[in-house]
Amino acid sequence: MQLAFAEILRRRGRWVSIIGAVAFIVFLVLVLAALADGLFIGMTGALRTGNADALVYSRDGRRSLVRSVLPISDLSSVAAVEGVADAGALGLLLATAATGADSFDIAVVGHLPEHAGEPKRLVEGRRPELGELFVGLADVSLRAEGISLGDSVTLTGSSEPVEVVGFVQDSQYLLADTLWVSLDTWERLRFELRPETIGLGSVVQAFPILVDEGADVDTVAAAVDRALMTTETITTDQAILSLPGVEQQQSTFTAIIVVSFVVVGIVIALFFALITLEKRGQFAILKAIGSSNPFLLQGLLVQALIATAAGYALGFGLSRLLALALPSTVPVAFLLSTALSLFLATVVMGALGAVFSFRRIVRIDPASALGGEA
Amino acid sequence: MSAVIIQDVTKVYGEGHTAVKALCNASLNLDDNEFLALLGPSGSGKTTLLSVIGGLLAPTAGTVTVGNIILTGLSKKEQTRFRANRVGFVFQGFNLVPFLTARENMTVMASISDMSRVEIEQRADQLLEELGLTARRGNLPEQLSGGERQRVAIGRALVTDPDLILVDEPTASLDTELGTQVVKLLASEIKSRGKAGIMVTHDLRMVEFTDRTVRILDGELLNGDDSATVS
Numbered sequence: 001m002q003l004a005f006a007e008i009l010r011r012r013g014r015w016v017s018i019i020g021a022v023a024f025i026v027f028l029v030l031v032l033a034a035l036a037d038g039l040f041i042g043m044t045g046a047l048r049t050g051n052a053d054a055l056v057y058s059r060d061g062r063r064s065l066v067r068s069v070l071p072i073s074d075l076s077s078v079a080a081v082e083g084v085a086d087a088g089a090l091g092l093l094l095a096t097a098a099t100g101a102d103s104f105d106i107a108v109v110g111h112l113p114e115h116a117g118e119p120k121r122l123v124e125g126r127r128p129e130l131g132e133l134f135v136g137l138a139d140v141s142l143r144a145e146g147i148s149l150g151d152s153v154t155l156t157g158s159s160e161p162v163e164v165v166g167f168v169q170d171s172q173y174l175l176a177d178t179l180w181v182s183l184d185t186w187e188r189l190r191f192e193l194r195p196e197t198i199g200l201g202s203v204v205q206a207f208p209i210l211v212d213e214g215a216d217v218d219t220v221a222a223a224v225d226r227a228l229m230t231t232e233t234i235t236t237d238q239a240i241l242s243l244p245g246v247e248q249q250q251s252t253f254t255a256i257i258v259v260s261f262v263v264v265g266i267v268i269a270l271f272f273a274l275i276t277l278e279k280r281g282q283f284a285i286l287k288a289i290g291s292s293n294p295f296l297l298q299g300l301l302v303q304a305l306i307a308t309a310a311g312y313a314l315g316f317g318l319s320r321l322l323a324l325a326l327p328s329t330v331p332v333a334f335l336l337s338t339a340l341s342l343f344l345a346t347v348v349m350g351a352l353g354a355v356f357s358f359r360r361i362v363r364i365d366p367a368s369a370l371g372g373e374a
Numbered sequence: 375m376s377a378v379i380i381q382d383v384t385k386v387y388g389e390g391h392t393a394v395k396a397l398c399n400a401s402l403n404l405d406d407n408e409f410l411a412l413l414g415p416s417g418s419g420k421t422t423l424l425s426v427i428g429g430l431l432a433p434t435a436g437t438v439t440v441g442n443i444i445l446t447g448l449s450k451k452e453q454t455r456f457r458a459n460r461v462g463f464v465f466q467g468f469n470l471v472p473f474l475t476a477r478e479n480m481t482v483m484a485s486i487s488d489m490s491r492v493e494i495e496q497r498a499d500q501l502l503e504e505l506g507l508t509a510r511r512g513n514l515p516e517q518l519s520g521g522e523r524q525r526v527a528i529g530r531a532l533v534t535d536p537d538l539i540l541v542d543e544p545t546a547s548l549d550t551e552l553g554t555q556v557v558k559l560l561a562s563e564i565k566s567r568g569k570a571g572i573m574v575t576h577d578l579r580m581v582e583f584t585d586r587t588v589r590i591l592d593g594e595l596l597n598g599d600d601s602a603t604v605s
Contacts, residue, residue, distance in 0.1 A: 282469075
């Protein structure tokens, strides 16, 4: 420990360079992870916010919310399946709304209030009363479009404006702002905006369900599909990954982040390999005077921990500065859980890099300290 | 009482046609309070013998006993522990840890040996005073003169109160005057503590400060086991 700390304190130059190198990689990784998290959150909020265990789609919809069409009359059959604790409904209408001269994309989501699938995180205002028409809950992202509590959103092609009585958080659908209305309001808007769908009658896109406590979601899902014959029921996680682009996006970002961590490991390994080479004689002396391999490994790990932790702290600080500078339209989310897991990954990669060099130290013959070889 | 007993020690490097015999049936006794010079030309086997006595190399044949410890058959771990607690090394050149101060170069032994940190620190302070280094205790090796660095190295070798001090060419990188001072100091520190010491050297001028000289040539001790005398 004494050796490890003293070397870093008194050989600051070289340690600052390795800490800087780790900091820049960590910065890159944190920003990438924040983008990945931000995109994931922005794309999947509508499916996550309802806290449903599973979603019932029409089988021919092939796990797509926009392709799936289910008659609302099937809802009672779904609710009656053993193991289903609650069933709600989700209808999706992609539309355009305008505030003054600006227009923007909006996803109008019809749902059954007080049932599964209802957005949970109300952050401002109130929920619509049962039976109250043309009022809704807006995602907080709509504030960026200038919408405040009490404002009305008029959809292009609709004569009836929807009043925003509350704001909910984390309920976007594929990065589009969402407006959550009751199924009755949603159907009226749909008939107005998509008159060609009037012939379909009362339909929705999915039935979000909650299963009984202790029940197996997959088993209940299979029971629903057996009972209705025309449905495909999948867990919410599966539904999220079936959203267009989500899985591909996740795997792309994950690949970049994993590669960056491998780079962290390689950078640390190369750094320690270089200083080990340079300190060969010193290690031989230390081994000759009685330093054990575990003692030397301990010093190496302490140094790797300090280098990676300091590098991480610096990289984290830089990423926070960037977050302050980024416009709100960029979907980034700096999550504590991500930051913690990336910290652990950084430290582990640093330790692995250091251990790689330790093999060289083990091979140094203490006898080489004598005879002027060291 | 003998501090070191070397009996018929042979050390062979390599195997078959490439085998090189670095030591050949070497036998030697060294008493407590005795400082011995091991004199020989380059490649004569003196460093190998020092390594074998210091628990750095295992002999191919023969036995080495230091105090009450028989080195033959010790595991690597036991050898390491033996070196940390029973032997003090003074290496050729200075070989101090460059980023530790004079005092830290001694107290680092607290992390290595079995002696408590408090005891090591007390001994280090005492040695710094004895070696005239108290004012330089906070200096890094690069801020010390050649003689001061060698004195720190002597302090490091003595700080764990070892039974045996092994000294490898202490004058190799010093001029004659400084070299003489260092060897005199070494001899006085070793003798005043009643330790056993072995100094490898090829510098004939230094043998006058030792009790006895043993010559080595081609791996054979020329006047070893019978304790025959000087150069």
